[in-house]
Amino acid sequence: MLGKIFSSFSAKKDIAGLDVGSSCVKVAIFSNEKSGKKLKTWGHIPYSVPANAQPDERKALISEEISKFFKKMGIQTKYVASSVSGNSVIVRYVKLPKMTKKELDLAIKVEAEPFIPFDVNDIYLSYHILNDSVQEEGQQKMEVVIVAAKKEVVNEKIDIITGAGLEPAIIDVDSFALENLYSKLPGAEKGKSVLLVNMGNKTTNLSIIHPGTVSTPENPIAKDAPFNPYSRVVRDIFISGASLDRSLSKILSVTPEQAQEFKKGIRLLINDEEKLEAIKNYDKQLIVSSKAAITIFKDMASEISRSIDFYLSQGMDHSISRIYLSGGLSATPNLCAYLSGEFKIPVELMNPFSAAGETPKNMPADIIPSMAVACGLGLRELRDWQ
Ligand SMILES: Nc1ncnc2c1ncn2[C@@H]1O[C@H](COP(=O)(O)OP(=O)(O)OP(=O)(O)O)[C@@H](O)[C@H]1O
Ligand SMILES: [Mg+2]
Known part of the structure; x- marks a missing residue:
């Protein structure tokens, strides 16, 4: 797509x-x-x-x-x-009245307008038909993703x-x-919905990928079946690297630029052993920076949960099987283990x-x-x- x-x-x-x-x-x-x-x-x-x-x-x-x-x-x-x-x-993923591609090319501005919070004259608009024949309230519709x-x-x-x-x-x-x-x-699993989280400096991109065909115990996916995953939820949030810089700069009384450098050396303390070790070593900086980072990642996790709930509420799958992290901030040590503990599913860094x-x-x-x-x-x- x-x-x-x-x-x-x-x-x-x-x-x-x-x-x-x-x-x-x-x-x-x-x-x-x-x-x-x-x-x-x-x-x-x-x-x-x-x-x-x-x-x-x-x-x-x-x-x-x-x-x-x-x-x-x-x-x-x-x-x-x-x-x-x-x-x-x-x-936006929307349902529109069924029409031909030619008709939609002409009508897209008008059809998209209710879904777009910007003036249509100020945007570039693009669309892709996901499914050209769905039934809704007795009417023939089509599922379209609109990008503005x-x-x-x-x-x-x-x-x-x-x-x-x-x-x-x-x-x-x-x-x-x-x-x-x-x-x-190579590790992408056919038949499973997954979540991608790209944690950048100002923006974190969340997307939930539908596997094309969902695998169930009754209908497992054949090994040689084609793999055509596509996004079903795309959302950007603004909890990201810079949020942690701001928080660290306050706590450590340094500039955001200094905090950005400091951030590259921090790690999340996620179990009692690690916490005790830091206390034993009087490593106050590690303790406070880990706490600040966990606050940011907790906020991020609740935004991720909202997106997962939204996706699951649409009935396209009954679970998310894995979370893949990318983006500069995802290099934070112990982050995968922390998020895996929050979501109770595997979380891995994307290579x-x-x-x-x-x-x-x-x-x-x-x-x-x-x-x-x-x-x-x-x-x-x-x-x-x-
Ligand atoms: N080793 C590291 N540990 C933690 N954070 C890091 C590390 N290396 C870089 N970062 C942070 O990752 C962020 C940069 O990531 P990335 O390159 O994905 O962002 P970007 O594409 O520039 O930003 P955006 O997409 O928001 O415009 C910065 O906030 C940076 O401080
Ligand atoms: Mg980026």
């Missing part, structure tokens, strides 16, 4: 997945080999923008970092796939890309890039490179999960772009 908002792509070969986040840019370029996709180049480019920088200055600074990286690595391709997320992007993104956020990405001397082939949605990545993960060969040996372990969106973008197939 594709959440393409903007596309100017004509069949060119190499596409760079370019995730321009609020704290760093991630790049993933894959080549098409006979044996499948293979990672060609990757990049993790942290940048810092002065707090008082004007929007144009900010864009120019990020473009320059990207351009420098492409030059340094000798990257030939000019075509990039990037994505947007946050409160200027809305994804404010033009200003899409244009900002386009400006950054063109400012770096590159061409935006497609602007996607973070959660759809993650869905694409999940569909290629985006497992979808295409080996993880680069020179990549620091805590960077791996933050590469998920870039990999999901870079791993799109050619047919996805048209």
